[in-house]
Amino acid sequence: MSQSAIIQKDVARAFSVRSKKLFHRTNDQIYAIVGDNPEEGLVSDVWFNHFDSQADFQAVLDYVATLFEQGRYSYWLADLRFLASDFGPSEPWLVKELMPRVIRAGLAREAVVLPSSAVEAEGEDVYKTASQALQDIADGRVRGFTDIALAKTWLFKGDLPDQSV
Template identity: 55%
Template sequence: MQAPAVIQPDIANAFSVKSEQVFHRTNNQVYAIVGCNRELGVVSDVWFDRYDRPEEFRHVLRHVLQLFQSGSFRFWLADLRFMTSDFSHSEDWLMDEIMPAIFSAGMEREAVVVPNATIENEGVDTFASASRTIRSLANGRIRAFTDLALAKQWLLDGELPEQP
């Protein structure tokens, strides 16, 4: 019997999120878990290893959109630390469809937690070098972090960490 899939313990502890939906590859391996904390207004998506097809990536983000459309959420924590798939195949879809819809559904801020080697400065605007369209939509509301405590501080309080 396979153990139930749960959100990463550090994410669960920091944001008191509970697993809401688990996403499996065709071989039954978990590739993502979406969790939420309605009291804090936080949706989280935690990614593991890889997914097989772009549609699997899109399925998770459509689910996140549905949660925001429920009106219960304002903040999004995306944990990409353990994701090994490249989602460049969905960049146009992200910019043209899903992110505008999520912003329209009430998302105020998104903290993206990435592996340590990915960013140089905590709180960097993750769309600073992206297309003009998504940059104008995001308006600084999507930031990348390697430190979960700093991500939480910014996500819930809107405070960016001090730069050295």
């Protein structure tokens, strides 16, 4: 079984997500899967390894925004744990164009699942770029996590369990 199939099952199991659209590199490798759970009002994007260009990165998020604009979704799970390409050049677009568009379309909350530590792939630090984007958006609707279960709790309930025990 491929790594992408295992990762997709992880998210599918936690969020009851079904695959909606696959995004392929020029060599036909899948670099992202957008899924949904219409009953919960959830859209997910799960990333794998590399994409070929910033246009490829933006195409996935443009598709996510289009789904939100259809009016059926309020929650977004972005799983960046296995993304190896840096989307830093797209960060201004993400913060200034994409996120306002998704918020206007009804985004209540987005959980971004990051690697547990800064992972550098071929000199690129996806963790740093994602963390910077989260700081730049910083309106309380978008939060970063390293744990799928905590991301799910916050995403659907808007709070985190008490961890002071």
